[in-house]
Amino acid sequence: EDQVTQSPEALRLQEGESSSLNCSYTVSGLRGLFWYRQDPGKGPEFLFTLYSAGEEKEKERLKATLTKKESFLHITAPKPEDSATYLCAVLIQGAQKLVFGQGTRLTINP
Amino acid sequence: DSGVTQTPKHLITATGQRVTLRCSPRSGDLSVYWYQQSLDQGLQFLIQYYNGEERAKGNILERFSAQQFPDLHSELNLSSLELGDSALYFCASSVGTYTGELFFGEGSRLTVL
Numbered sequence: 036e037d038q039v040t041q042s043p044e045a046l047r048l049q050e051g052e053s054s055s056l057n058c059s060y061t062v063s064g065l066r067g068l069f070w071y072r073q074d075p076g077k078g079p080e081f082l083f084t085l086y087s088a089g090e091e092k093e094k095e096r097l098k099a100t101l102t103k104k105e106s107f108l109h110i111t112a113p114k115p116e117d118s119a120t121y122l123c124a125v126l127i128q129g130a131q132k133l134v135f136g137q138g139t140r141l142t143i144n145p
Numbered sequence: 146d147s148g149v150t151q152t153p154k155h156l157i158t159a160t161g162q163r164v165t166l167r168c169s170p171r172s173g174d175l176s177v178y179w180y181q182q183s184l185d186q187g188l189q190f191l192i193q194y195y196n197g198e199e200r201a202k203g204n205i206l207e208r209f210s211a212q213q214f215p216d217l218h219s220e221l222n223l224s225s226l227e228l229g230d231s232a233l234y235f236c237a238s239s240v241g242t243y244t245g246e247l248f249f250g251e252g253s254r255l256t257v258l
Contacts, residue, residue: 131201
């Protein structure tokens with residue numbers, strides 16, 4: 036069964052304290068891996084697309100990387116406004132559906 | 146603002162009732178997706194339409210149905226509502242049909258009492 040697992044479930048950091056979020060996947064065939072940010076009471080907001088192992092994408096304090104079995108979202112020197120739930124999703128080859136992980140709830144304390 | 150509009154934002158109803166959620170996709174997007182998000186289940190894919198035709202189906206209950214109209218807006222109909230149907234229902238849209246780059250609306254929060 037296709038599965039996406041994110042860890043940790045929740046992470047609390049101090050402002051400026053860098054860390055990484057993990058997304059591991061078990062799928063029959065990966066078409067692409069996607070990161071989203073979701074603020075409370077809002078819809079997910081698309082951040083990055085990764086297609087192949089070794090690929091990296093960056094946006095401000097966020098950098099996403101991909102290996103054959105997992106993806107990392109690295110956050111460098113985070114600010115309180117980076118607090119959100121970060122969702123990882125995979126698009127499975129041959130199936131027109133996006134499978135989401137449960138998310139990591141990130142809190143950045145000032 | 147993603148450009149995807151969902152109405153209503155909040156809805157409270159009773160068990161056994163029927164509701165309709167509406168979604169207008171971003172201008173130019175032909176695909177519309179419906180997702181359900183609850184605390185214990187996360188974001189679950191329900192159904193996708195592309196230019197009026199059903200393209201993919203997820204774990205959508207038989208009590209739920211959807212359609213996409215010629216003007217590309219979509220409606221999700223939920224009937225014989227149960228307490229467990231209480232959730233956030235999101236609509237998303239995309240230009241193409243086989244992509245993970247979706248633009249989500251702000252959701253419709255359904256509470257079934």
